[in-house]
Amino acid sequence: MKHYDYILVGSGLYAGVFAWYAKRRGKTCLVLERRDHIGGNVYCEDVEGIHVHKYGAHIFHTSNKKVWEFVNSLAEFNRYTNSPVANYKGEMYNMPFNMNTFSKMWGVCTPAQAKARIDEQRSGVTGEPKNLEEQAISLVGRDIYEKLVKGYTEKQWGRDCRELPAFIIKRLPVRYTYDNNYFNDLYQGIPIGGYNVIIDKLFAGCDIETGVDYLENKARYDAMGDMVVYTGTIDAYFGYCFGKLEYRSLRFESEVLDEENHQGVAVVNYTDRETPYTRIIEHKHFEFGTQPRTVITREYPVSWEEGMEPYYPVNDETNQALYQRYAELAANEENVIFGGRLGEYKYYDMDKVIESAMKKAEAVFG
Incomplete structure (x- = not known):
């Protein structure tokens, strides 16, 4: 049986970046992936000559120059700028909320007029917002909340906005300029040829097994390597001993x-x-x-139910407290690195996952 320096559980960006550093230090890596392809949620499928983002839109954006230079060393990026549009019952509005949105919503044409409208509408919320509805109205006023925030958020979370905690929407981007660029980051784009170009380079030189479940054969796989880099759900790793994260x-x-x-x-x-x-x-x-x-x-x-893909950690107080208990177990686990969105129970943008993996790899490899 072949022996490896690293067993990488999962094949998303965290594992990929770690593998890239490991290979450069002459380390051997075995990648274990439950799905029938590598790449995690950034995987693209070629359909009709189009790179289809199989697990939802992935738009790369960062203000971290080191991360930007790293991904550009793996693929050339185009100049794509995220400028989504909101459809409310056939009325089209620009996102994020900016002068184009306000002009369409109220017929205003100066930032001062838009600001006055929002100020007037948010005066109804007094004191500390008690729920997401009050928080959103205090930020953007009632009209924008009713048309562009409420329905979308309730679908996203499966609950009424008045039942959701205020902290979910700490801030909503409001711009008093005619700028439709959703992100404030310095750098933004999509890899030309899709994300698989990057994934293939990150895992080049690794042995890869797809369609396998590490936890079902944990003892066998642990015996095959010196260290495990685990990017699956942290509660599953510990057999849900404290209960399940949401x-x-x-x-x-x-x-x-x-x-x-x-x-x-x-x-x-x-x-x-x-x-x-x-x-x-x-x-x-x-x-x-x-x-x-x-x-x-x-x-x-x-x-989410077991067997489904867990996309977004529900970072409310109950789940955070539960995660902390698992994190304490993880800290005492010898020869295992827990990383990524599921391993750290954290909603990460792509650049932040890469940054986190780079820091860990640099700490390990110097």
Whole structure:
């Protein structure tokens, strides 16, 4: 039986970046992946010559120059800028909330007029906001909350906004400029050729097994390596001994359409409560595609149950307290590194996962 320096459980960005550093130090790595492909949630499928983001839209953005230079050493990035549009019962609004949004909503044309409108509408909330509804109104006023926040958020979390804690929406981007760029980061783009270009380079030189469950054969795999880098769910690793952490999941429904351009933008958010999905992604727009047909994906938030993909940790106080108990066990686990969104029970953007893995790899390899 071959012996490895590292057993990498999961094949997303955290494991990939760690593997990249390990290979450069001459280390041997075995990658174990439950799915039938590597890449975690950034994996892309080629459909009609379009790179389809199989697990939801992944738009790379960062202000960390080191991370940006690292990913650009693996692939060339295009100039894609995330400028989603919100559809509220057929009315189209620019996101994030900016002068284009306010002009469409109220017919205002100066920042002072927009600010006055929002100030007037948020005066109804006094004192500390008691729930997400009050928090959102205190930030953006009632009109924007009702049309562009409420329905979307309730679908996302499966609960009424008045039942959700205020801290979920600590801030909502409000800009008094005509700028539709969703992110404030310095760098932004999509890898030309899709994310698989990056994933293939990160795991180059590793042995890879797909369709395998590490936890079902833990003793066998542990015996095959000196160290384990575990990026699965932390509660599952410890056999749910303190109980199960909560997640939100997603269901995707994709179809090929016999038209060149379906919605004119990569992402349209459906912000009314009645439309069952939260958004439609048209993948070709991520890479300015001109293919004769197009692929769209509808995204439905669902409650997570075991066996489903856990996408979003539910970071409320109860779950955070539970995670802390698991984190204490993890800290005492010899020869195991816990990392990534599931291993650290943390909602990470891609650049933050890469940054976290780089820090860990640099600490390990110097």
